[in-house]
Every structure is written in structure tokens, then in C-alpha cells.
Amino acid sequence: MNDVASDGILTREKILEAAEEVLRRFGPSKATVVDVARALGVSHGSVYRHFPSKAALRDAVLERWLHRITEPLEEIVRGRQPAPERLRLWLEQLMAVKRRRALNEPELFATYISLAGDAREVTKAHVDALIDQATRIIADGVKSGTIMAKDAGVAARSVFDATARFHNPAHAGEWADPAIDQAFEGVWALLKAALTARSGPKRR
């Protein structure tokens, strides 16, 4: 009995693909390594040759999945709009992607949420990548004078934190509320005001 998937060689990539499909179908609580192996026509022992544990496999799947969020955002980061506008576009796109995934891939989204409790590393790396993107936009704005910020990195993290309700999966349940867009407008108005204010220390 030897029929490693379609054409014979078991690669890390093939396992990841099958594992993602299994996770998508069964969800984080029901997906097993045995299922993944079965999908590949392989014994589960073989999977352990490529990944040290189920957790490592799951993390790798999610890393890939999260990378597919950050990657398209790069295009916006490198855009030519004025930085404040670009930051807003970036936030909108981020929110849109998260909401789309919460709707269309609920099982993987649930896996992502449950991950926050377990291995925080992958999640943290994802957040860091996003904040890095925001930092680049803001630094760009500072350089061209469209944004005021002492430290682009701190400002980016603060913008990310302040908009948590709109992109953090912990709030996914609230995204159905139609008032959410209005709420974002309110927060964005404050952030924009803060970032584009004519600066200088407060004067009483």
C-alpha cells in the first residue's frame, strides 16, 4: 500500500495544503493528524517526519493563512496616496479581509481565535507584521510632512490598538452590527485629527 497523494513525494507544502483543507472542513476541535494523513493516502507517522507535533502543523497552516492577509496589504503600503489616506485605505482593507474571512472561512477563523489562547507566537508575529506595515505608512507621512508623530512605530501601534474593535477577532461578534461602520468613522476622525494636527506642545 503505497500511494503518497497524487504523485509520490510527500512534501511539507502538500501536507500544509491537506491540513488546511482538513481544518477548513472539520474545524479546530475535530481535525486530527490522522485525518490529514488519510487525505494524503499516507500513514500519520509520515506526517510526523515533517512536523514535530500537531501544534506545529496547525501553527504552520495558520502562518500561511495569515500571510495571505498581510501580503495583499503590501500593495497599499507601497501606494502613492498621501500617507493619511493610505493609512485609512490600509485599515479599511484590513477590516474588510478580516470580516470576509470570518464569514467565509469560519472554521479557520475559529482556529485563529483559539490560537490566541494557546500558542501566541504565530499571532504575535502576524500583529508585528501588520504594525510594521502601519509604521512604514506613518513614517512615510512623517517624512513628507502629512503626518505628525514623534515615533512612527509607537503611533502605528497606537492606531492598531485604537482600532482593535474593528479588526481584532475577539470582536468578530460585533461586526454584524450595522453601526460598526459609523463607530469606525468616529474613531478614525479622532485618529486622523491626532495624526494631522498642527503640532507643538499644548498651550494653555
Added chain:
Amino acid sequence: MNDVASDGILTREKILEAAEEVLRRFGPSKATVVDVARALGVSHGSVYRHFPSKAALRDAVLERWLHRITEPLEEIVRGRQPAPERLRLWLEQLMAVKRRRALNEPELFATYISLAGDAREVTKAHVDALIDQATRIIADGVKSGTIMAKDAGVAARSVFDATARFHNPAHAGEWADPAIDQAFEGVWALLKAALTARSGPKRR
């Protein structure tokens, strides 16, 4: 067999007290109406004379519990500090209370969190009460010229949303992170800048 608690009359208030104690001890998943009745030395049927359902009882307990959060904050709302300072104090106090409760009353806190999924009414009322407090502070600041905002209510809701990470129970797990205070400082700096900026439309 007739020994209604200590001194004979079963009141709504006594039931609430006992129910809170039971919830505190057993948590939201294990507390039962029978437990509450047992604690009062009463049959569970009697409890249903005062509350139409277990959910209604649980909601009433939480309403009381949440009221004990908003009430002490009133003192700050009515304080004499300049509005921006008062808003900051109010936020700090709010965060402190939430964190203290998450630590000291984990079972009731868990009940509160689980409530977000079920009956949203009580939670919503609590949020509305908090936003009303923030609105009063901001309106006060607008009146005395220390805060710039077109609509105090909108600004208050936005401040509340932007600081969700620091007081929303969905983020309770992150409150242990020592970087959380620094993160709050960053967000507060933006909010303060936005609310105290010398206003006027952006001029390029």
C-alpha cells in the same frame, strides 16, 4: 419544613444576594437555580415566583454587579478637574476596576463575558451608561473650551471604542501583559491630541 433564609420573608433582594454568592462560587456554567434555592433554605419553585427564568435572575445579578462599577465612577464625572484630565482619570479608574474584578472575581467576570454572547441587553445598558458618563465629561470640556468636539456623544463613543482593548472583557487575557500600560499611553496621547487640538479644518 419552612425556614425561608434567616428571617422568614423571601425578597427579590435576598434572592439576588444569594444568587450572586452562588455565581461567585460555582461560576456561570455550574450555578443552578436549585443551588440558589438551597442557599436560601427554600424550594426552587419559590425563586420562580420572583424571577420568570434563570436567565432573568442571572441578568438581574449582573445588572447589580455592573451598577457597582458605574456608580463609583460618577464621583469622577462630577469632579472639578479640567475635562481632559477628568476623562483620563475616568478611563484609568474604569480600567482599574475591570482589571481588579477580572482578578478577584473571576467567576462573575466569566459570567459577564459569557453574557455578551447571550442576552446583550444588560451589557448594552452598561455600555450606554458608561458612554453617557464620558459624554458628560466631554460636553463639560466643550463648554469650558478645554475640549474640541462637534458632538460630545459621538466623541465619547469613539473614545470608548478606541480604548476597548483596555477595558473590554474580550481583551482581559491581554491585561496581564506588562506592555499594556505603555500601549494605553500611546492611545491616550492620540486621543488627547485629537480632543485638545486647536481645531479648524486641515489646511495644507
Added chain:
DNA sequence: GGACTGACAGGTTTCAATATCTGTCAGTCC
């Protein structure tokens, strides 16, 4: 007569026995 009881139906939770899963490794097979 009105607050309280206790037995009840239908639904949910618990518990322990059974099945499945994870991670390992000696052995098979090209």
C-alpha cells in the same frame, strides 16, 4: 388567599466504559 412546596415532563449535564488520537520507534520496502 397568597406564599410556598414538591412532584413532574422534557431537556441538558455528568460519568464511566469504549474508541480514537498523539507521538514514538523498530522494522519494511524500494
Added chain:
DNA sequence: GGACTGACAGATATTGAAACCTGTCAGTCC
């Protein structure tokens, strides 16, 4: 000889029967 298998121990999940809970109501008891 290196990728893969399959049997294994210990841990985790599933299952079905029994126990328990919710919500109701006719009836008891001051």
C-alpha cells in the same frame, strides 16, 4: 539507506445511560 509503515503506550475524545436541572402547577399550610 532513507522514506514510509504499523503496532504500541499513554492521553484525549466520544457515547449512551443515569442523574440532575428547568420551568410548571395543583395542592398545602399558615
